[in-house]
Amino acid sequence: MNTKKMTRKTFTCAALCGCAAAIAGCATNETARAKEDLGAYCGLHCGSCPMYTGGKCTGCKGPTETLSDHCKKCEMRPCAQAKGVKSFAECKGFPCAKTEAFHNSGKPMGKAAAANCKVIQESGYEKWLAAQSAK
Known part of the structure; x- marks a missing residue:
């Protein structure tokens, strides 16, 4: 011991x-x-987020009590967790109304997440995550 x-x-x-x-x-x-798996369910990379790098969030796959307020309010996170997917791009129901609303919101985060989900579908989650972590 x-x-x-x-x-x-x-x-x-x-x-x-x-x-x-x-x-x-x-x-x-x-x-x-x-x-850690720093790929967010939505297609963003938590390791690139100022909330994560500033120590104000553990990434969306962390415990709920340690998430940023934005991530706590995410309606898509519980769905992805329940389905056991690493990314929305892996879900058989993707895209759905919730993911489309976020990806087509006109916000830069939504656009980036949508582009990343496309890459994830084409090359696979692990390959995308390795490329994100190398940046």
Whole structure:
């Protein structure tokens, strides 16, 4: 049994990686974040969002209580979670009224998400996510 005193860094890592990783010794928060799925359900990349990078949100696949107010209000997130998809682009019902409303809202975020969903459908989620993470 590991009897080392838990540091703040290790505690934070435990929250991000899980207890086993903390006991084993997680390298850094950045290492933990790199292992996270930062692709938002809607087609955006949470790792590029100022709310995420500013520490005000854990990404839309994080716990509800740690999301930004915008992500908490998202009507599409619970649907994607219930269907077990990583992205709307993987859903058999895509596009639906909710995703079309967001993607066609005229807002830059909606346009970017729509373009990303098209790429996800063409090349696959994992390949798209790797390209986003490399930026």
